[in-house]
Amino acid sequence: MSTPSADELMRRKKLDVGPETVSNQASTDFPGHWPGENNEWDLDYFKETFKVDFHSHTPNDTSFSLISLDTSVANAFRRILLAEIPTLAIEEVFIYQNTSIIQDEVLAHRLGLIPLCGSHSGLNWMKWYAKPTDDNEGSGNPSDYNTVVLRLDVECKWQEGGLQRAVAGETDPDKLYVNHNVYAKDLKWEPLGKQSEMFPPGEEIRSTNPDILIVKMRPGQSVSLSMYAVKGIGQDHAKFSPVATASYRLMPTIDILKPIVGADAKKFARCFPRGVIKLDSVTSEDVEQHAELESKEGESKAVVDNAMNDTVSRECLRHPEFKDKVKLGRIRDHFIFRIESTGQWNSDQLFLESVKLLRVKCQRIKRGLDEMMK
Missing domain, CATH: 3.30.1360.10 (RNA polymerase, RBP11-like subunit)
Structure with missing residues (x-):
């Protein structure tokens, strides 16, 4: 078995970026395996070479690098972040009154896209809500452990003396009307059963951004509706995705020759x-x-x-x-991640959750293989 030199290992790691093309981007049939070399998996070697470097961190925005990792694993983290970490989102809207200029369907769609947050332990406590079907009509009954109820009751009125100011030429809606802008902070959570215990004060169900504008109204217009929020994942609908974006790019190299x-x-x-x-x-x-x-x-x-x-x-x-005079490239096993959270989870927690879910997937496959071997 031959041993590659350090220069050869670095050559394999680099993608060469030219004026019009990218070269050395092809991989072997089995990534990381080369003819005539011993490339068997070594946990100790992986521990020595694998690194996680954090570059910047805020509650909703994190950047870090995963170094000496295969593309398949890095991409698995990205896909889990986008589609498999559960969150709450509004699933059903029951409109009792809507005299605003926004149609009922558009209003319901806007409400469904408002990101919600609350206690993480409460979210883990909640069960999945299964919609009733023709075959199992009783399985989709809403209850405190699978459904969160929110209300929105807002009516736009003239401020005291607002009509007279309007006649006098005043155009500022803040001086003329009350409740002319309906925001996400106007959504009111109605706790059911154990929900008030599982989502205590400070961690209650609420919008992650209270200043999201839902609808504009004028005197005489009102909105009255109730909403059911359920637990879901981005694989079912993008509104359940916990990230605004989760992406990675390869580490650039610049060699001045x-x-x-x-x-x-x-x-x-x-x-x-x-x-x-x-x-x-x-x-x-x-x-x-x-x-x-x-x-x-x-x-x-x-x-x-x-x-x-x-x-x-x-x-x-x-x-x-x-x-x-210059050579550009990228390192194929150095992934610079950027995670922007919508607010239900902190951005660094999201990555840890993706690691947990990938581990569960691996354990599931291992159990399946063990069953096949019996």
Whole structure:
């Protein structure tokens, strides 16, 4: 069994980005396995090489890297984040009165897309709601453990003296009307059974963003309706997805093969997003290493500062003065994740939940294989 050199391992990891094409993107029939080499799975080796680096974190936005991982596993995390972590969303709307200008169907659709949040333990306590069918009419009965009830009762009226101000030429609706804007904060949760216990104050069912505008009204118009929110996953409908987006990209690489100095260095830096390329001064050590820098000591030279911020636009490859001076690429096993939560879960918790779900899937497959072997 042969052992590849460090240069060969790095070559395998890199995708080469050219002006019009991408090369070295093909994989072997079995990813990570090469003829004549021992590529058997080694848990200790995986523990040594696998890394998770967090770059930025806020409750609703997280960026981190997964390093030395196969594409199939990284993509499994992404798909689980999008489609398999359960959340609450409005499933049914019962409209008693709607005299606004928005049609009933459009109003119900807008309500269904409002992200809701509440206690995580309460969400785990809730069971799945199965809609009744012709075969099992009794299985879809709403109850406190599978359905959350919300109400919306709003009527637009004139403010005191608002009509007179309107006649006088006032046009500001905030000075003329009451309840002319209906927001997500106007949704009122009506706890049933044990729900008040499972969703205590501070973790009650509510909109993640209270300022989502639902409808605009004028005096004499009103909306009265009730809603059923149920537990679901994004695989059933996008409204249940806990993320605004969950994506990853490969780590960019920028290799400066020959020194880029002077005015070319400034132009080279402008070819990339801010912070990717910085300008340093040519030193005596640089002159010793590169004969073409003689008499240029002290001039500006282009240096890679933070390749992760690069969007790989290939702009630098379009300029002839940089021909054969720079090489762009991407590392195929370095995944930069970006998770934007809709608010039900914190963004870092979402990734941990995706890990748990992938583990459950693996255990399910393992049990199935064990049954097949019996």
